[in-house]
Amino acid sequence: MPNPSLPNQPSPATASAGAIAANVLRKGKPKATEGDAIRPFRVDIPEADLVELRRRVEAARWPDRETVRDSSQGVQLATIQKLAQHWKTKYDWRKIEAKLNALPNFITTIDGLDIHFVHVRSKHENAMPLLVAHGWPGSVIEQLKIVGPLTDPTAHGGSASDAFHLVIPSMPGYGFSGKPTTTSWDPVRIANAYIELMKRLGYTRYGAQGGDWGAIVVDMMALKAPSGLVGIHTNMAGVVPPEIDKALLRGDPPPTGLSEEEQRACEQISSFYKHIGYAILMGDRPQTLTGFADSPVGLAAFMIDHDPASYEMIARSVDGQPEGLTPDDVLDNITLFWLTNTAISAARLYWENKGPFFSVKGVTIPVAVSVFPDELYQAPKSWSERAYPKLVHYNRLPKGGHFAAWEQPEFLSQEVRAGFRTLR
Template identity: 70%
Template structure:
């Protein structure tokens, strides 16, 4: 059992007043709607029908208390790191030889994203795995997200979060652990690897940063791509070009986050902004609200959005984009410790094996999955859990 340091680690539970939930429902009911889009697809953003279906369910049938009870049934804690309160879930496996693993969410995600992978990773024998595949899990809320503190000064960028996570694992007494993440969590995980604490034995990512710098530069400037790209490399470049052209939400958060006051005033405004992260995810979520759930249910989506609303973290979370020091967030970084990579077909781009093995000279696992997208832990928890087990197995 890890031995914690003398720094206080405080147990945490919560319960939002019913008055706040009723106020939320009233605001949803009072939504002022825009006109219907003038196209038959989603090229203008979240369709009006999706927004209205979400609002109708949110105001009349959605039950926040279910996910509140689920979270409070887990061991949650708060500890102050570098002057900021950090909230985290800490689940010890019943298998004492389990490998500790810190899992980091991204935007527009939260700890809600990881709830479905907790049991498969901590109790693998009940989910098709062996006891030797077990993990002790640490799942923190990023600064400005959920129940973690909101930075009141600048400087809480991805590097600082990586340092804080290293301190958190040290504070929990773990002398040997791995790290995992997607979206911002993938980048925080890589930055932990670059800081190379001796306790970190390897990482797993489901959004690999493997784009060669010259490719990234060409895509951002409109310069011609190299003529010798393989089919996989050309396909990945095309996916990235599309993504870079449809990243308006990131531009707004990265340059003018405080302008997004409307996200703290309108629940439906917040919801539509969060739904429009990437084309494939929006299609998946739209189908869920049209009665065709596949991977994500209506409750999954609203659990996450409601957490943002109740904690009033839309703008504080957005500032993480403002703190980004380089737009080349998917370019290679020079990670040298062992890396496991899982590539989901509906991710922002499918990292080619050729780029991946160059970016990670100590690549211990690479696999392309046949389904799943950007929010892999949320959409395909069994697939991601198995990928984490297999990918990190050689590091035990």
């Protein structure tokens, strides 16, 4: 998540919808000066890199144990040691590499940067094109579990009329996409690149879905409202009234007169704003995090400490309890960051961001909202209806958290189908 309290980032209240819209329009679409070549891509990590990774994990120097019995001081020593033990003795990168290579992977150059993406077309003729955007600390690996249900719904409890063609890009600086060497690769520019990507693929009518940074990016796509974008689905809705967001960021109490649902959302947001150390570090001094390019164990500890609910779920999984994510799931994503050396290039997105995260952006095209119980905050329906005047779907799910596609692919797939059903 971005940290709007940093000096180079205006508060959610000052970054008005009008200012954001002006920013989108000012930057315009990427210039297609590089041509429209789309090149096949295959993941092929040298074995020497995997050997070196295991060596570094084995050589990790450990800190003292925390002085409390809970996770209030951060990732607990026992949890990260168990994860590291699994990493060096049981984990096999080649399994996820094979899963990635079983899908069509491509790279194309947009706005001077290579953009990697997975592109899976459905066998159903009338499938709807859908761009799916990930966030931090994520990657295209997050979405692999929803590829089958969305592209082949008849094999997963849906109907042919629910089918999608999927386009799943790696964000600039993440995974197999290029690493920006200049500034200004913010959510607005990424949104413009994704719009260009869909145009380059020949899609004249499509939807977009996102969570975390991906939710901001698809909001920015919707704000630009290109002719082909019929609507968006978000599982991390930006619907908080700006004045409330500003108060919570300052540590002030929320205003009076809120509904019970709205009051609960304020409590969740206020709690989140008190525990965003990772975002402050990346938003203020990303280059200082050099240690994460050197220590895989350090990188792993940083990445799993995203939010309390996600961390506790991962910790239970590492302890052997069946959860939404397995230890292999967690290590697939961390290992991708390590092998591509993208810890710092990914972190810079926090430094680049100048806009709000949770608050209203001014989207006017159709929007579907899915609310998972362990998300950073549960977006109230009342706020969603005001933030998205063309709200076509709103639903609260019984289980799942911040990484919905990864943790609860069945639920998210059902939500995406429902969200776009009236927009086909």
